[in-house]
Amino acid sequence: MAATESTKDRLHGTLDALVLKTLSWGPRHGYAVARWLEDTTQNAIQIEEGSLYPALYRMERKGWIEAEWGTSELGRKAKFYKLTTRGKRQLKLETTEWAEFAQAVSVVLVPTA
């Protein structure tokens, strides 16, 4: 509700890159990934759990990340994900693509120049 209805749609095809980038700072469990993204973007980006966990499984299947059970900072059971080599490559690729796409959209939407 807070963010406008359509804001969510924009995550399409970008969520993966955001999660990969978050993990590039070191292993984290899912919940922490979501918190970190919200904090870092001052809630501009909010990730629903129903989007996050499926995304993590997806990326694990693709070999971009690896999971391992551990203990969270607060002493709770948690699954820690870490970036693989392929994940790093993928992150690099998606970052470039995002930059190009964002640039193109900006050219259209804000052409005042």
Add this chain to the structure above:
Amino acid sequence: MAATESTKDRLHGTLDALVLKTLSWGPRHGYAVARWLEDTTQNAIQIEEGSLYPALYRMERKGWIEAEWGTSELGRKAKFYKLTTRGKRQLKLETTEWAEFAQAVSVVLVPTA
């Protein structure tokens, strides 16, 4: 194929703004909208017809644009769309949202600053 598979996904929730913006320069028919966007972005943004026309119908239903049959520059029957007042408002809104979203994503992906 040319653009990576995920590039397309990024259009999600952005296509409307792009089309509205295109029409803000004056009425155009669908085909011309697609051409203009491709030209302006040097093919970084490619719009499939199966996405474009449904998007136009959707926005017409929402009252953001209005259609009128006319004749194209090449003397062919074509449906010209023009922005309504509500469409202009919507464009403004989506432009702002896009800027915020893109900013947030950039903060995450390119934090080197």
Add this chain to the structure above:
DNA sequence: GCGGGATACTTAGACTGTCAAGGTATTAAA
């Protein structure tokens, strides 16, 4: 005058990724 290519619109169907909303379990605080 005939075929091919660009123009221009339409629609059906599949797919994918996000979301909402529910659930489990543990821990700490109230």
Add this chain to the structure above:
DNA sequence: TTTAATACCTTGACAGTCTAAGTATCCCGC
């Protein structure tokens, strides 16, 4: 003992994109 925060998981719905196929017109070259 009840509440809230942490942490994970799952189901089902939905929306918007894509692929792919079709219609029709017009122009050009041969």
